[in-house]
Amino acid sequence: MPRWRVTLRAPVALAAAGLLLSGCANPSVGSADDDPTKPVTLKFWHGWSAPGEVKAINDSIARFEKLHPNIKVKATGNVTDATINQALRAGGDEAPDVVTSFTTNNVGQYCDSGMWADLDPFMRKSGLDKAKVFPKTLLDYTSYDGNQCALPLLADAYGMYYNKDAFKEAGIRRPPRTMSEFEADAKKLTKRAGNSYKRVGFMPNFRLYQNSPDRLFAQWGPTYFDAKGDSRLAKDPATYKFFDTAHKLVEAQGGYNALERFRTSFGDEMSTQNAFMNGKLAMHLDGEWRGLMMNEAKVGFDWGVAPLPVPDDQAETYGRGYLTGTVAGIAHSSRHQNAAWELVRFLTADTDQVVSFANAIHNVPSTFAALKSPKLDADPTFRTFLDIAQNKYSQVMPPSTNGGMYVTSLQDFSYSVEAGKVHDLKKGLRELDRQIDADTLQSKS
Structure with a gap:
């Protein structure tokens, strides 16, 4: 089963636990001076856990290792955002090098905290033009305030x-x-x-x-x-x-x-x-x-x-829809960031890989080339979602430094509205705005 098992209320739980850090965090500093052609083992943490998902990601790793025989990938699955952020906060040899998340709502915190490395320097070094590879909508939910700390790894429409x-x-x-x-x-x-x-x-x-x-x-x-x-x-x-x-x-x-x-x-x-x-x-x-x-x-x-x-x-x-998806990035604490970039680039930007992975777990590919690939699943119902993903009016949730807390606040407010408990909608929305702003301010303190 795909990744929709992530609970909608996860962001507020993570924030309450102090695991998604604010912009004042002081993450462990890794290194981008490593030689990606030298033998190395990368630690890759992801959230997939169902047998079909795990097979699909392991097949992806096998394809990567065949192209990069000097890089071995040690994958750990069924890992939550909370666990990843605890490990990145602690740093050290046990922390992962490459990480993924199913929660795009938290990208603002990943980028603002500095726990995920800015990928723009790696893209410039390797000649990857992100605007030509990824739809703008997907780039929007993998960056925050000019920091492209993640890249899209398949999408949901x-x-x-x-x-x-x-x-x-x-x-x-x-x-x-x-x-x-x-x-x-x-x-x-x-x-x-x-x-x-x-x-x-x-x-x-x-x-x-x-x-x-x-x-x-x-x-x-x-x-x-x-x-x-x-x-x-x-x-x-x-x-x-x-x-x-x-x-x-x-x-x-x-x-x-x-x-x-x-x-x-x-x-x-x-x-x-x-x-x-x-x-x-x-x-x-x-x-x-x-x-x-x-x-x-x-x-x-x-x-x-x-x-x-x-x-x-x-x-x-008409034709628009709501978009979200999995994101991938490099831990700021990794001492093998150039090798880690090779894995992130392969998983997110290699057309055949993106298409193979999308077909395997029935998710929407996240690059222009993969969306147009003749190798992509031809099921007409699936094609509807491909069109939604490419529609210029489709929308993603804007990133925020408080992660998905504002989404949770909107949910709680909406439950009250539909149950008839909000008698003055305008007044209630003003209070909701104040609550969201207060949460954002607190996350920055």
């Missing part, structure tokens, strides 16, 4: 899975493209069963599986921070339109309480009891990995994939 049989039954010709169509179709696809449901058109509740509010909010193209780095959610008209649309989706299908009761009856997200996979949802927000699971489970209905709908007044942006 979010779209909408839909039950074609349910659509046909309801007389709906195609997936909705605008939010007004979304609301109408969701209502038409919903089937009640007494005080509960047989099926919900689209479950808008933010606690469902991948329904973190920032993912649907991306369809409005919001601006989270102003030029000074201050939170501006209360000032962005998109915020109010987003919450209004979410409320309309809830009301069109029976109200929050009824939907929430139905949601709590759903099976585990990563099992065949997933609510979309067993027919309880007609439309579902999810990532590209779900298609592989659908095929393996041989679900009992015809299904398809489309981009999520967009606001009616932004119809030209």
Whole structure:
């Protein structure tokens, strides 16, 4: 199973533990004076743990070692961000040389703390033009304040899975493209069963599986921070339109309480009891990995994939979506940074490697060349996510020195809004902005 098992609330736990360091950290200093042609063993820490994932990363390492016979790679899997940052903080011989993270929200802290080395000097030495290799959107979530401390190592794109049989039954010709169509179709696809449901058109509740509010909010193209780095959610008209649309989706299908009761009856997200996979949802927000699971489970209905709908007044942006992904970097404490760069460059920028790895774990490749490669999985549902990843309107979360704490704050606020506990939205958003700004200031102290 791919990397979506990382919990949404991980960033706040890491920050609370003091493991993601602020800009005042004093990381152990490594060396970029090593000769990458000399024999060396690199320690590579990553988060993959499922058998198929581990095989894919080990196959990648084997390909690298064949090209660089002088470099041996000692891989350690199933490693969390907390463990990596503890090791980098401590430094020493046991610390890793090359690291990966599934949490793009924390890139701001990786870069600002100095715990991950700036990769721009390595790219200049090797002649790698990052703007020609990687889509700008992916470069945005692997850098902070001019420091390119990470590079993208495959991406995740979010779209909408839909039950074609349910659509046909309801007389709906195609997936909705605008939010007004979304609301109408969701209502038409919903089937009640007494005080509960047989099926919900689209479950808008933010606690469902991948329904973190920032993912649907991306369809409005919001601006989270102003030029000074201050939170501006209360000032962005998109915020109010987003919450209004979410409320309309809830009301069109029976109200929050009824939907929430139905949601709590759903099976585990990563099992065949997933609510979309067993027919309880007609439309579902999810990532590209779900298609592989659908095929393996041989679900009992015809299904398809489309981009999520967009606001009616932004119809030209249809095809956009929310993007995130795995990032790779070099530990600042590594004394083998030039050799480590060879591994990072191979994993992130070698076209055949990126394509092979993407096909193996069914994730979106993260370079222009790999996205256009004829060797890439030709599954048309997967291709939808490739298009979303390349759409100029697709959005990533902006990096912050407090990692993903502002995302967690938005989540908690959104839970209160959908439950009807926020009676003055504008006032609540102003308080949310103040909270986010205070957290950011504290992380810098």
